[in-house]
Amino acid sequence: MNEATSIIKALPLDIPGFEIACPVAEGGMATVYRATQTSLNRTVALKILRRFEDPEHQQRFINESRMIASLTHRSVITIHDVGDINGRPFLAMEYCEEGDLATRIASGAIDPCDALEITANIGDCLAFVHGEGIVHRDIKPANILFGKGGTPVLADFGIATDVKVDQQLTTHGTTVGSPCYLSPEQAEGKATDGRTDVYSLGVVLYEMLVGQPPFRENSAIETMAAHINLPPPRLPETLQPYQPLLDRMLAKQVNERFATAAEMVDWIRDAQVNHAGTVTQPLPWRTDWLQALYTKLLESRRQVLAVTSVIVVSLGVWGTMNVLSEPDPVALYMQQAEEALKEDRLAYPRAGSAYEYYRQVLALDSENDDAINGLHAIAEIFANRAETDLFKSNFSSAKFHIDRGLKVQPDNERLLTLREDAKSLRNLPEKVVSGLKSIFDKR
Numbered sequence: 001m002n003e004a005t006s007i008i009k010a011l012p013l014d015i016p017g018f019e020i021a022c023p024v025a026e027g028g029m030a031t032v033y034r035a036t037q038t039s040l041n042r043t044v045a046l047k048i049l050r051r052f053e054d055p056e057h058q059q060r061f062i063n064e065s066r067m068i069a070s071l072t073h074r075s076v077i078t079i080h081d082v083g084d085i086n087g088r089p090f091l092a093m094e095y096c097e098e099g100d101l102a103t104r105i106a107s108g109a110i111d112p113c114d115a116l117e118i119t120a121n122i123g124d125c126l127a128f129v130h131g132e133g134i135v136h137r138d139i140k141p142a143n144i145l146f147g148k149g150g151t152p153v154l155a156d157f158g159i160a161t162d163v164k165v166d167q168q169l170t171t172h173g174t175t176v177g178s179p180c181y182l183s184p185e186q187a188e189g190k191a192t193d194g195r196t197d198v199y200s201l202g203v204v205l206y207e208m209l210v211g212q213p214p215f216r217e218n219s220a221i222e223t224m225a226a227h228i229n230l231p232p233p234r235l236p237e238t239l240q241p242y243q244p245l246l247d248r249m250l251a252k253q254v255n256e257r258f259a260t261a262a263e264m265v266d267w268i269r270d271a272q273v274n275h276a277g278t279v280t281q282p283l284p285w286r287t288d289w290l291q292a293l294y295t296k297l298l299e300s301r302r303q304v305l306a307v308t309s310v311i312v313v314s315l316g317v318w319g320t321m322n323v324l325s326e327p328d329p330v331a332l333y334m335q336q337a338e339e340a341l342k343e344d345r346l347a348y349p350r351a352g353s354a355y356e357y358y359r360q361v362l363a364l365d366s367e368n369d370d371a372i373n374g375l376h377a378i379a380e381i382f383a384n385r386a387e388t389d390l391f392k393s394n395f396s397s398a399k400f401h402i403d404r405g406l407k408v409q410p411d412n413e414r415l416l417t418l419r420e421d422a423k424s425l426r427n428l429p430e431k432v433v434s435g436l437k438s439i440f441d442k443r
Contacts, residue, residue, distance in 0.1 A: 015085050018046055018092065025142075027156070029061065037080060037092060044080055047091040064157045065091050067134055074392065075125035077145065077155040096153055098146035105141055105207055112242065115208035118144070120268045121152045122201060124396050127262035129154075130194035137192060139200035140181040141207065179220040180213045184252050187224035195254045198264055202249025206232060209239050214250070228252070245271065262396055269400035273407060330364055333357045337374055346378050347408055354378055355408050379409035386418050398422050 018035045024045065025032040035046040049061045069079040081092040101118065104110060110118070122144060129136065136143075136157060143156040183199035185192055207213045214232035217223040232250050235243050245267065251257045258264035337357035340346070347355035355378055361371035382405030389398035399422060405415045 015046070015048075015083075015090060017081075018044070020046060034095060035092070042080070043095045043097075044092045045095045047093065048085075049089050061089055061091070065089070067157050068093070071129060071132060071134075073125055073128045074151060074394070075121055075153055076129065077153050093155075094147065094153070096145035096147050096155075098148075098150060100142055100146070101144040101152070101204070101208070102141035105211065109211040110208040112209060112239065115205060116242075116268055116272060118152050118208065119201060119205045120265050120272075120396075120400070122154055122204075123198075123261045123265040123268065124394060125152075125154050126194065126197050126201065127260060127265060127396065130197070130261055135192055135194055136197050137186070137200075138178060138181070139197050139204060140178045141204055144204070179223040180216055182224055182227050183254075184228045185254060187227045193254070194261055195257045195259070198249055198257050198261055199251075199254075201261075201264075202246055205242075205249065206235075206246055209235060209242060265396040266399070269396060269403065272400065273403045330361050330368065333361045333364075334370060334374075337361070337371075341374075341377075346381060347404055375409050376412070379405045379412040379415060381405075382408070383412065383414045383418060386415070386422070390418065390422060395422060 015035075017038055019038055020033045020035045022034055023031055024034050030047045030049045033046045033048070035044055036042065037044050065079065065082040068077060069082065077096070078094040079091065080094070083090055083092075122139070126136065126139075134157070136154065138156060139154075143154065145153045145155050147153045179187075181200045181203045183192065183196040186196060203213055203215075210233075215223050215226040215230065217226055231252075232246065235246065248256070248258055248267075249264065258267065334357070337354045340352065340354035340357060345353045347353050354374065358371040358374040358378075361368050365371075382401045386398045386401040386405065389395070389401060398418070402415055402419050402422060405412060406419070409415070
C-alpha cells in the first residue's frame with residue numbers, strides 16, 4: 001500500500017451533513033471527494049486537508065476558504081460550507097461535473113477560438129480577484145474547471161496571496177506553485193503581483209494551442225531555470241496570429257507584460273472582434289461566375305434560357321443540368337444560418353457563422369427581410385449578454401459583446417445605448433456599482 005492510498009483510507013469519511021461518494025482529485029495538501037450535502041441534496045466537491053505538522057499549510061487552507069467565500073464572480077468557484085472534523089478542516093464547494101482543462105488538453109490541442117475564449121474568461125476572473133488584492137499564484141490547467149454550460153471556473157486558491165492582509169505567509173525565500181507554470185519572478189523567489197498570474201495564464205494559453213507547455217525539462221530546477229532564462233518556443237506557422245499576445249503575456253520582465261489582467265482581456269476581446277470581421281475560409285461551393293448566374297436568375301426568370309445557352313456552349317449539356325440542379329442559394333444560406341444560430345455560432349469565427357450566411361443572402365437579395373431580421377436578432381442576443389455582464393460589473397465581457405453586436409448591426413440603438421452606459425459605469429467606484437446592483441436586487 002503506497003502512502004497516498006493509506007492517506008485516503010485514513011481520512012475521516014464520516015462528516016455530519018455530507019455523504020461522501022468517492023475521491024475525485026488529490027493534491028499536495030488535500031484530497032477532494034464527490035459528496036452530497038444532505039440538507040440541500042446538492043452534489044458538492046468536498047476538500048479535506050491532510051494532517052500536516054506545519055501549521056502554515058493549515059493556515060493556507062483556512063485562507064483559501066476565506067478568500068474564495070468572499071469573492072463573487074461567475075468564474076470563481078463557489079464555496080458552500082467550511083468546517084472542521086476531528087481537527088481537520090474541510091471545504092465544501094461547487095462540483096464542476098464537466099471536468100478540468102488539463103483533461104481536455106490531454107485529448108489534444110484546443111481549438112484557437114476556444115482557447116482565446118477560455119483565456120479571456122479566466123483573465124476577466126483574475127482582473128476581479130486582483131482588484132480584491134488577491135494574487136492566485138498557481139494558475140494551471142488542473143485549476144481551471146468547467147461549470148454548467150461550460151463556463152471556465154478558477155479553483156484552488158490554496159497558495160494564493162492576499163496582498164492586502166498577509167504578505168508573510170507565502171514566501172520567506174521559498175517558491176510555491178507548479179514548475180511548468182511558474183513566472184520567472186516566482187522561480188527566483190522574488191515578490192509577485194497580478195502580472196505573475198498573467199504569465200502563468202500565458203503558459204496555459206500556449207499549452208492549449210500547442211498541446212504541451214513551453215517548458216518541461218528533466219527536473220523542476222531545470223524547468224524553473226528555463227522560465228528565467230529561455231524564450232518560449234515560437235508558435236507553429238498556422239498559429240502565428242497569436243504570437244504577439246503570447247509575447248506580451250510571457251515576457252520575462254514583468255514591466256513588459258500587460259500591466260493588468262483587464263488590459264490583457266481588452267486586447268483579446270478586440271482581437272476576437274477584428275478576427276470576426278475577416279473570412280477565414282471561402283464557402284466551398286461558391287464562385288463568382290456562379291453567384292452572377294444566380295443573381296441573373298433571381299432578377300428575371302425570362303433570362304434563364306439566355307444564360308443557359310451561354311453555359312451550354314462552354315460547359316456542355318451535362319454541365320448545364322448539374323448547374324441548374326443546384327439548390328436555391330438563398331434557401332441554402334438561410335437554412336445554414338438557422339443551424340448556426342441553434343449552435344450559437346453567431347458571428348465568430350465569421351466563416352460558418354449565422355452572420356456570414358445572412359450577409360451572403362443579402363449579397364444575392366439586398367432586401368431580403370428574413371436576413372435583415374436575422375442580423376437584428378444576432379445583435380439583440382449580444383445586447384442581452386452585454387446587459388447581463390454590466391449588471392455583474394463584468395465590463396470587459398460587456399465591451400466584447402457590445403463590439404460584436406455593433407459589428408453585426410452598427411445602428412442598433414440598444415447596443416449604442418449600452419456602449420454609453422458601459423463607459424459611464426466603468427468610471428464609477430466599485431462601491432457605487434455594488435450599491436446600484438443591490439438596489440436592483442431588491443426590486
